[in-house]
Amino acid sequence: MGNADITRDKLIAAATQTFWEQGYSNTSLRRIALAASVDVALISRYFGGKLGLFKATLTTAFEWPELVSPDNDPIEVVINKYANPASDAHQTSVIRMIVMNANDPQVGELVRQTLRDTLLDPLEARMGGPKASERLAMFIAVVIGASMVRQSLQLPGMATAEPDLYARQLRHLIEAALNFREDPADL
Amino acid sequence: MGNADITRDKLIAAATQTFWEQGYSNTSLRRIALAASVDVALISRYFGGKLGLFKATLTTAFEWPELVSPDNDPIEVVINKYANPASDAHQTSVIRMIVMNANDPQVGELVRQTLRDTLLDPLEARMGGPKASERLAMFIAVVIGASMVRQSLQLPGMATAEPDLYARQLRHLIEAALNFREDPADL
DNA sequence: CAGAAATGTCAATGCTTGTTGACATTATCT
DNA sequence: AGATAATGTCAACAAGCATTGACATTTCTG
Numbered sequence: 001m002g003n004a005d006i007t008r009d010k011l012i013a014a015a016t017q018t019f020w021e022q023g024y025s026n027t028s029l030r031r032i033a034l035a036a037s038v039d040v041a042l043i044s045r046y047f048g049g050k051l052g053l054f055k056a057t058l059t060t061a062f063e064w065p066e067l068v069s070p071d072n073d074p075i076e077v078v079i080n081k082y083a084n085p086a087s088d089a090h091q092t093s094v095i096r097m098i099v100m101n102a103n104d105p106q107v108g109e110l111v112r113q114t115l116r117d118t119l120l121d122p123l124e125a126r127m128g129g130p131k132a133s134e135r136l137a138m139f140i141a142v143v144i145g146a147s148m149v150r151q152s153l154q155l156p157g158m159a160t161a162e163p164d165l166y167a168r169q170l171r172h173l174i175e176a177a178l179n180f181r182e183d184p185a186d187l
Numbered sequence: 188m189g190n191a192d193i194t195r196d197k198l199i200a201a202a203t204q205t206f207w208e209q210g211y212s213n214t215s216l217r218r219i220a221l222a223a224s225v226d227v228a229l230i231s232r233y234f235g236g237k238l239g240l241f242k243a244t245l246t247t248a249f250e251w252p253e254l255v256s257p258d259n260d261p262i263e264v265v266i267n268k269y270a271n272p273a274s275d276a277h278q279t280s281v282i283r284m285i286v287m288n289a290n291d292p293q294v295g296e297l298v299r300q301t302l303r304d305t306l307l308d309p310l311e312a313r314m315g316g317p318k319a320s321e322r323l324a325m326f327i328a329v330v331i332g333a334s335m336v337r338q339s340l341q342l343p344g345m346a347t348a349e350p351d352l353y354a355r356q357l358r359h360l361i362e363a364a365l366n367f368r369e370d371p372a373d374l
Numbered sequence: 375c376a377g378a379a380a381t382g383t384c385a386a387t388g389c390t391t392g393t394t395g396a397c398a399t400t401a402t403c404t
Numbered sequence: 405a406g407a408t409a410a411t412g413t414c415a416a417c418a419a420g421c422a423t424t425g426a427c428a429t430t431t432c433t434g
Contacts, residue, residue, distance in 0.1 A: 003401095004411065021290065025213045029392065039413060044393055099286055102339040103208060112340060120342065137336050137344030138356055144340075145332020149324050152289040153299060153331075155307065157324030169325055169367060176363030180356060190431095191381060216422060226383060231423055 008046055010036040016057040020097035024054055024107045054107060061094060062118040074123060075174055078143060083167035092151040095144050131182055138177035146170055195233055197223040203244040207284035211241055211294050241294060248281055249305040261310060262361055265330060270354035279338040282331050318369055325364035333357055 014036035018027045029050055033040040047053040067077050081087045101111045124136050150158040150166065158166060201223035205214045216237055220227040234240040254264050268274045288298045311323050337345040337353065345353060 007411080023210065023213070023287075026210070026291075028390075030390085040392085041394080041414080042412070045411090050392065096286075096290065099283075099335055099339055100210070100290075102335075103283065103287075104213070115340070131344075133342075133344035134348065134352070134356060135344070137342040137346075138333075138360060140340070140342060141332035141336040141345065142329065142360065143332070144335050145328035145330070146325075148286055148289075148331050148335070149328040152286055153302070153327070155320075155324040155327060157318075157320035157322070158328065159324075161321065165321070165369070168369065169321060172367050173325060173329065173360070173363060176360060180359050182352065182355065194381080215420075217420080227422085228384080228424080229382070232381090237422065 004046065007036075007038055007042060011038055011043060011046065011053065012056055012060070014038075015053050016061070019054060019057055019101075020061075020093045023097075023100040024104050029053075051106065055110070058111065058114050061097065062115060064119060067119065068122040068126075070126065074126070075171075075178070078174065079167055079170055082143065082147065082170055083163050085163055089151075092147045095147045096152060099144065099148070131180065134182075135178050135180050138180055139174060142173040142177045143170075146173065191233065194223075194225055194229060198225055198230060198233065198240065199243055199247070201225075202240050203248070204280075206241060206244055207248075207280045210284075210287040211291050216240075238293065242297070245298065245301050248284065249301060251306060254306065255309040255313075257313065261313070262358075262365070265361065266354055266357055269330065269334065269357055270350050272350055275350075276338070279334040282334045283339060286331065286335070318367065321369075322365050322367050325367055326361060329360040329364045330357075333360065 011032065015027075015032045018032050018035060029043050030040050032053070033043060043050070043053055047056055066072055067074055081091050098111055098115060102108050104111075120136070120140070124132060127136055129135070146158065146166075146169070149155050153159075158169065161169065198219065202214075202219045205219050205222060216230050217227050219240070220230060230237070230240055234243055253259055254261055268278050285298055285302060289295050291298075307323070307327070311319060314323055316322070333345065333356070336342050340346075345356065348356065
């Protein structure tokens with residue numbers, strides 16, 4: 001006890017959970033402080049305020065070294081993460097946090113920018129072939145949509161599916177996204 | 188002027204826009220009243236309170252008769268709606284509203300239930316073939332994900348695409364979703 | 375036209391929010 | 405040990421929130 005770093009860590013941990021579940025504007029500092037067993041005033045002291053605390057949680061939110069590592073296939077990394085019940089909840093909460101805050105006038109632009117810098121730009125750089133930008137967008141769309149349907153909407157066709165089936169659904173959609181080619185014959 | 192129905196309509200219109208853009212908890216009645224040029228107190232008078240006003244916007248939110256009509260192909264209806272710039276913004280805001288409120292403890296279950304009753308169940312009823320439930324979930328996932336990527340995340344690969352290209356992307360993903368079959372050879 | 379009902383306006387309520395400053399406690403260093 | 409800085413605690417603040425009731429105005433009705 002007595003170490004400010006511990007307090008900071010406890011605050012970030014509690015803030016991450018609450019911010020991601022409820023969104024930025026819908027989260028009160030008092031709730032975070034309560035969850036962290038820390039006085040509310042320390043948030044303003046250590047992070048300068050609510051926005052500072054949110055920024056602090058953002059920096060660790062998008063860290064996903066395996067995904068951007070050149071040794072791994074991003075597709076397999078994603079499927080393994082999202083089809084594994086242990087990590088699916090966490091990954092899905094990240095997505096929900098992005099979606100929920102992307103339109104917040106206070107933090108929306110910050111969230112989008114951080115997402116691009118830390119994840120999307122590296123992914124696009126590794127992505128070869130024609131229409132790389134378009135196919136990346138479709139790839140992200142599929143992952144986001146599946147997560148939303150599975151966890152937020154809880155549709156039976158995905159929410160109750162066992163991990164194996166869900167993994168096949170996800171793989172099917174991802175491969176379709178990456179196989180997109182602008183072919184005039186498609187019209 | 189002077190007609191309460193007009194006031195009610197103005198309130199519902201303003202509330203729909205604000206609720207769907209910012210989410211339920213993040214919207215203040217004062218802002219709605221201001222946008223509708225109506226006194227705040229009338230909201231509680233006419234709709235019983237904030238929740239009542241939200242429910243009133245919900246009932247009109249999911250009305251989409253063309254989609255559930257047996258005369259039309261749902262796929263084409265969706266593509267036409269979402270690839271048309273005039274209606275895309277509105278449709279996307281509906282989706283964003285669903286996603287943003289699906290986890291709200293106050294209105295989440297209400298939103299999910301209304302969505303299922305008015306849209307998903309009729310769609311599933313019309314959907315034949317094996318794994319209908321799973322393919323419907325994938326279909327919804329694709330539409331939601333594309334909307335989120337295009338409007339909320341604003342990824343260049345989808346946000347800046349002209350309607351034609353976006354329509355092709357959407358169609359490609361939808362067809363992939365509907366073509367899903369659980370085939371052991373996929374493993 | 376007079377009375378009644380409907381509709382709109384305004385102020386005040388109690389509650390929650392983020393933030394700040396004063397004070398108490400604990401740790402650190404000479 | 406004693407001075408000094410770091411850390412934690414508490415109370416108060418101004419602002420915004422949803423909601424309510426009293427009052428003013430308009431509209432309808434007999």
